[in-house]
Amino acid sequence: MARIGVITFPGSLDDGDAARAVRLVGAEPVRLWHADDSLAEVDAVILPGGFSYGDYLRAGAISRFAPVMGALVDAANGGLPVLGICNGFQILCESHLLAGAMIKNERLTFVCKDQTLRVDNNSTAWTNEFAAGEEIVVPLKNQDGQFIADDATLDELEGEGRVVFRYVGNPNGSRRDIAGITNARGNVVGLMPHPEHAVEAGFGPEGAGTDGLRFFSSALGSLLASN
């Protein structure tokens, strides 16, 4: 059975939800601890949402120095599928595995809502079960969710097809409506909205949406295909 790791940092909040999502698609969730220096030979890793280290200093800025991150950066550069959700995305940016950064939402408040996203890149390890251009709904909930980067970086992301998700109705001022991106290799994906909160009918977006499931089944599918 494919083993997908979920890292818990002090202040991680959605680690249990990410593990549940992994279980629901038939993979084995493996809980990883920030202070460990190995990834326990998992086949993929999720960095979950939350407020690791209270977002103190800057969201993700302290967690990137956690012992486990050394192993993660090496493995990601070696092609390990990695998904960063919300705070996990912020940590991936701080770790320079992904481009850009997040600042406070345009309205300066926490925003919690069901968010429509358009899938722009369905060739990553985490999106291959979506159709290109498909619109999906997953919850969005964050304080520092406004994606920024300089124009050259944004041009590069767009030029290389590395924008994975765009907001349909920009909720936070993110540049060019970008909700999620990938690295050049397509194995590391980060996004601000929360697919792990759209995996069970009745416990996610209004209308019983479970669009989030395909993030995790995509990863499982890629892992099975590569074995």
Add this chain to the structure above:
Amino acid sequence: MTNAPAAGSTHSPVGTDTVENAAATPDVDLPYAELGLKDDEYARIRDILGRRPTAAELAMYSVMWSEHCSYKSSKRHLSQFGDKTTDEMRKHLLVGIGQNAGVVDIGDGWAVTFKVESHNHPSYVEPYQGAATGVGGIVRDIISMGARPVAVMDQLRFGAIGHPDTQRVVHGVVSGVGGYGNSLGLPNIGGEVEFDASYQRNPLVNALCLGVLRHEDIHLANAEGVGNKVVLFGARTGGDGIGGASILASETFDADKPSKRPSVQVGDPFMEKVLIECCLELYAARVVEGIQDLGAAGISCATSELASNGDGGMHVDLENVLLRDPSLTAGEILMSESQERMMAVVSPEKLDEFLAITAKWDVETSVIGEVTGTGRLTIDHDGHRIVDVDPRTVAHDGPVYDRPYERPVWQDALNADDAATLPRPTTPEDLRSQVLALIGSPNLASKAWVTDQYDRYVQGNTALAQPDDAGVVRVDEASGLGVALSTDANGRFTKLDPYTGAQQALAEAYRNVATVGATPLAVTDCLNFGSPEDPDAMWQLVEAITGLADACVELGVPVTGGNVSLYNSTLAGEVGQGHIDASINPTPVVGVLGVLEDVARVTPSGWSAHGQFVYLLGTTRTELSGSVWAGVVHDHLGGHPPVVDLDAERALAQVLIDAARQSLAAAAHDLSAGGLAQALTDAVLRYGVGARVSLAELMPRDEIDAATALFSESGARALVAVEPANVAAFEALAATHNVPLLHLGQTLDGGAGLVLDGAFEIGLDELRETHEGTLPRVFG
């Protein structure tokens, strides 16, 4: 500072004021009045001790005997909650009143614990931190029962929406509740937001937390087992929240020290999140014998309560407390209300394992004392004995007052001013414009501006959240077992009649829980009232407690714990005691918890498909006094609140619960503030499905006019939508329970809004803009 000795006194009561010194210097005056103690209270402390208290002892007694900690004005009335509870009502109670929170059996070995508390005054002084630490405090109460916190709710009351100070308080409080709760990973599943001039300069910030545990995981705040260690862990102890202690310490006796202490505590939600996980790991490892959170009165409270709930005594060496500010005096350390701290009782053989777990979570920990067999609470500071008391005299035997109370002189005139005499709209145009005025008014308008700043998804178990009738969370993923929670309070009704108003709050919360399909099991309350030294406010409090306790018996649901917030009488400073506006509208927030065998069968509040039959259950009477209609349209508050018919509430609840179990109700929504007009609006806007309804049968059946049909706030009513295939079964179900039922109309398709036959139509867009635009327009 009349009672303080002159600066430079050789008998400085701080630090060196030992028990021995206190016995040798009986004539030293202590500033007890500045610490809030009355002459007779101070005399009683001297009696108990047989000498004058040391400065440290005075610090402890003063905070523990405060209204906030001792409930001295409300205690003799609150006893009704326990006294009136029958054995039958207790059958689901695993832990009742008296511990940090009540614990309720919900079946399959699962239990839940829940409580609501106030943080009103700090939230006026510093809205963000006041609200944040209000959430933090109630969450620690839940942790200390051995439970994992799984949800929060907040009950907020602000001044008039247009008042210049309301912006400051609203922005601060809402971001404080969100900033703290969101960072803890606790879904916010509901609550209340209301605006009323009576809360100006006296906002109410109540916070409720729900926790889940297995029966065998219950922990209590008892210090037992001689030789067991007393361990303090979490954040370090600093100088916050010790405004009172400053009188004893720096300001009087040492001009060189940082004298101005913040009176409002500052929260660190990250620390609290780590503390939650750390405590749960400690419980799982079975290394905790007893535990208590540190809240009001800090170490004074935790040591004296743990010791007096146990079977022996306790000794503490205060120099072992880890400090954020090394200049703190003993009295300040004892009174400090620094947040995110817990105190555990740990057996010596499990101490290493305990310390290994706190180290894993980077939680600072120190052993500060141990359980003794002396029956005394003794505290040394640097080898000097500064406290030697019977802990019960500090924690439990505080003063109990029988405050005078009397029906206010203005009450009869207020009740005589009935809203039935107000002009009511009769033309379709007027009815339509008043419906719009109501659904866009601050207290009925959508609260999404607030709730969209709270995380409702985290933990993945939220089945319903605001704006549904109750918040619903799944407890057991395997079986779908879950709980529903609703809180309610109507300050306007309670002002008109505190006995009935408190019962209405219970009836509404009970009805809300049943509306989603849950069986009501238990109650928590937060009683927000005026000054107990004002006979008017005291009367309101006594009436409300009595009404609530009586209604709990009728409905068979016990109060499991709660909180009292008095002295909400800021305006008395302007208008004077005895004036009708001297105190806030009395606001008894009542929370009802219900159980659902399977949250998958929960009934939603909104209409989701066309062609469903829309039914009104219950009877509508001409009950407009205290209504939102009277307030919004006529700026009127007078008369008697709607009557409470608890038999009717119970019958209605049974229909709603059975309808959910049998999957007969496609949607259900209770009628309360704003009456039928508001309920229809909510049901349409939830998922954007409209309806055509008619009042043609309702008006003659209940002998009311159209305005009363739309705006009356009679209790024991609900709006239920039923698929055509289930109509016969649903009608039969209502008949079985003798609940009056009327088919009002059908849900519509094609983006229709609300159509009132023969009167008016309001399109979906206009309905939405009116209902959802108000708060964003005011607060940005």
